[in-house]
Amino acid sequence: MDHHLILRVVSRLLIAPILLYGLYVQFHGDFGPGGGFQAGVIFAVAFILYGIVFGLSRLRIIFPDWVVHKLVALGLLLYAGTGVVSMFLGGNFLDYNLLASTPVGGQHLGIIVVELGVGITVFGVMVSIYYGFAGRAPRLDDKDW
């Protein structure tokens, strides 16, 4: 996409706000609409936009496959690990009440950690699906579409 000057300039401007918005949706999920699922997708979109406009190979240098694949597992481990930690603190699996000194504080902490886990897994899965598809496709000319 080297000749699409407008696309390159606009997406360069957009990527940082998209990442910021993804973080906002992630950590503001218990106050407004949103949460880990949406935030993971939005965060992945920023990377995919970079990959589409500036080339998959450049994206793979900053963000290699093995990192993405580890993230897919890391999110699920974070989620399930929260449950295990609450078990070791003497509660039930995924009982957040004991994670902090007060039950409400524990719930807040638990929800944030668990949503972060959701976000990381969704982000990793989206990016790795994109890698899987885009890595196999031959480069198409604009007219071929």
Place this chain on the structure above:
Amino acid sequence: MELALTLFLFVALVATAIAMAFITRLFAVVILSGVFSLLSALLFITMDAVDVAFTEAAVGGGISSILMLGTIALTARTEMKQGKFSLIPLAVVFMTGSVLIYGTIDMPNFGSADTPAQQYVGLDYIKRTPKEIDVPNIVTAVLASYRGFDTLGEVAVVFTGGLGVILLISGLGRRRSRNRKER
């Protein structure tokens, strides 16, 4: 006003769907499916289901369009020529549609307060969330705390799906064996 908006959105939704059925250039079909998702996200907003609308816009309008584009880049850019016009699929679609519409006759009116969904657990969650969890978004409280187990299952489903895609199409195995050969 709200009725007019809902009507407009539904008409636009149906028009998009009909256009998708008739266009043979798959690029246009994929873009129209993104339009379809955005329109249904707007419909969810008019029903005050902001979280669902958000997900629909991000996943349906954003990511799945990109993935469908990736797929047609791998396969073909135009739909295959159809044979002669046949009545059976049309009849099947009409029958399924009328059965679905018949099914909605029994459903309670939209937003009516005396439905099971508004009374038992739903009411309980709304009463308990301010005391027990104290987050303004009750959807998040239900999703991440009261129904944390379900969400763990959902994340596991996403994980498994991603794992399947990675194993099937990312070509890791091929790349590894090629590297081994080069060594």
